[in-house]
Amino acid sequence: xxxxxxxxxxxxxxxxxxxxxxxxxxxxxxxxxxxxxxxxxxxxxxxxxxxxxxxxxxxxxxxxxxxxxxxxxxxxxxxxxxxxxxxxxxxxxxxxxxxxxxxxxxxxxxxxxxxxxxxxxxxxxxxxxxxxxxxxxxxxxxxxxxxxxxxxxxxxxxxxxxxxxxxxxxxxxxxxxxxxxxxxxxxxxxxxxxxxxxxxxxxxxxxxxxxxxxxxxxxxxxxxxxxxxxxxxxxxxxxxxxxxxxxxxxxxxxxxxxxxxxxxxxxxxxxxxxxxxxxxxxxxxxxxxxxxxxxxxxxxxxxxxxxxxxxxxxxxxxxxxxxxxxxxxxxxxxxxxxxxxxxxxxxxxxxxxxxxxxxxxxxxxxxxxxxxxxxxxxxxxxxxxxxxxxxxxxxxxxxxxxxxxxxxxxxxxxxxxxxxxxxxxxxxxxxxxxxxxxx
Numbered sequence: 001x002x003x004x005x006x007x008x009x010x011x012x013x014x015x016x017x018x019x020x021x022x023x024x025x026x027x028x029x030x031x032x033x034x035x036x037x038x039x040x041x042x043x044x045x046x047x048x049x050x051x052x053x054x055x056x057x058x059x060x061x062x063x064x065x066x067x068x069x070x071x072x073x074x075x076x077x078x079x080x081x082x083x084x085x086x087x088x089x090x091x092x093x094x095x096x097x098x099x100x101x102x103x104x105x106x107x108x109x110x111x112x113x114x115x116x117x118x119x120x121x122x123x124x125x126x127x128x129x130x131x132x133x134x135x136x137x138x139x140x141x142x143x144x145x146x147x148x149x150x151x152x153x154x155x156x157x158x159x160x161x162x163x164x165x166x167x168x169x170x171x172x173x174x175x176x177x178x179x180x181x182x183x184x185x186x187x188x189x190x191x192x193x194x195x196x197x198x199x200x201x202x203x204x205x206x207x208x209x210x211x212x213x214x215x216x217x218x219x220x221x222x223x224x225x226x227x228x229x230x231x232x233x234x235x236x237x238x239x240x241x242x243x244x245x246x247x248x249x250x251x252x253x254x255x256x257x258x259x260x261x262x263x264x265x266x267x268x269x270x271x272x273x274x275x276x277x278x279x280x281x282x283x284x285x286x287x288x289x290x291x292x293x294x295x296x297x298x299x300x301x302x303x304x305x306x307x308x309x310x311x312x313x314x315x316x317x318x319x320x321x322x323x324x325x326x327x328x329x330x331x332x333x334x335x336x337x338x339x340x341x342x343x344x345x346x347x348x349x350x351x352x353x354x355x356x357x358x359x360x361x362x363x364x365x366x367x368x369x370x371x372x373x374x375x376x377x378x379x380x381x382x383x384x385x386x387x388x389x390x391x392x393x394x395x396x397x398x399x400x401x402x403x404x405x406x407x408x409x410x411x412x413x414x415x416x417x418x419x420x421x422x423x424x425x426x427x428x429x430x431x432x433x434x435x436x437x438x439x
Contacts, residue, residue: 040397041377047390051382054089060386064336068309073407075348075436080141097298098163105259106173108166132211140437167288171210172263176256177203183253198235229268232261279320286326310423314416339424343376345433349411371404375429
């Protein structure tokens with residue numbers, strides 16, 4: 001999809017060996033001196049909990065079935081490793097079973113096959129699929145997470161299997177098509193030829209490079225893209241209209257056909273309808289996540305950007321409504337949004353829209369007036385805080401929009417204004433991060 005500077009979180013992206021609690025900062029008072037100025041920092045001090053104590057974060061999450069854990073940069077090591085730490089804790093303490101990542105649905109099918117059955121090579125899958133707009137996911141940290149999930153399944157045969165799911169629409173890979181056609185061949189052979197005819201020319205050939213396919217879709221003639229979307233929709237309609245048992249196999253076939261249609265529908269939006277395309281995309285991120293919870297069961301940690309997991313857009317003209325808002329509408333209290341901020345460090349980003357290789361950029365300490373400037377005055381170096389239960393002085397401060405770090409694919413010094421209290425249920429703040437370990 002076409003990128004413009006306000007769209008720096010277009011495709012949001014999340015460890016090497018899990019860090020010990022002390023590696024992220026124990027959060028003890030000795031780490032930082034408390035500020036007794038009677039202002040918001042002191043009020044935040046009373047509500048903040050050390051990040052080394054993930055049980056506190058777990059209590060904030062409560063009984064939610066889906067936890068959206070954001071990030072202020074697509075490529076920071078501590079963000080990725082934190083997501084693994086949190087997921088492992090939620091698996092062990094709260095019975096979570098699924099790690100959902102903002103990657104294409106068909107990519108998730110491939111990685112889930114490895115996590116659940118040991119099929120394929122995750123490093124190769126990541127090299128083939130975490131490219132183009134998803135390139136910042138191709139990290140040592142994520143590879144380590146996927147290896148850990150597979151190891152857990154092998155060593156805990158008596159526990160519910162861990163699963164991996166992609167909830168995005170960038171690439172309609174062959175795995176999704178094959179799921180649909182294989183189902184029809186087994187259960188509805190009379191329908192198989194009609195759907196195969198509609199899918200002819202839409203299914204990427206085996207071995208297709210995901211990044212090249214996405215680039216070709218963006219560059220394609222808009223009328224041709226609309227025709228492709230109509231064919232994908234027609235195949236989905238045939239599958240939905242066909243009388244079939246309401247079983248898991250049928251539901252999965254319909255969902256795979258839905259994911260195919262979602263991808264081609266997104267590419268059918270012309271550039272001048274960019275905000276509509278982005279609203280549709282966030283709606284899809286939410287819908288695929290909610291489908292998984294309802295049909296596959298378990299509880300889900302959703303890894304995405306702050307701009308997707310939150311409730312309020314920081315740029316409503318370009319990104320009308322975040323996935324988090326759709327999830328809250330759909331799931332109510334079963335969805336909890338966790339924002340993730342940092343004060344300083346280094347991150348990876350592309351220098352401009354034409355660049356193919358990322359650079360590493362230094363982020364200086366947040367200046368006065370930024371949300372992170374006040375957050376970093378809390379006595380704990382790294383901490384979590386339940387924004388729903390903070391003291392009044394903190395609640396008033398959290399309700400005001402002010403500049404906040406937000407980095408996506410491209411390096412930018414822009415800082416959108418965000419009211420943290422309106423955007424998230426819980427906030428995690430890190431004092432310092434370093435650039436993610438790209439493979």
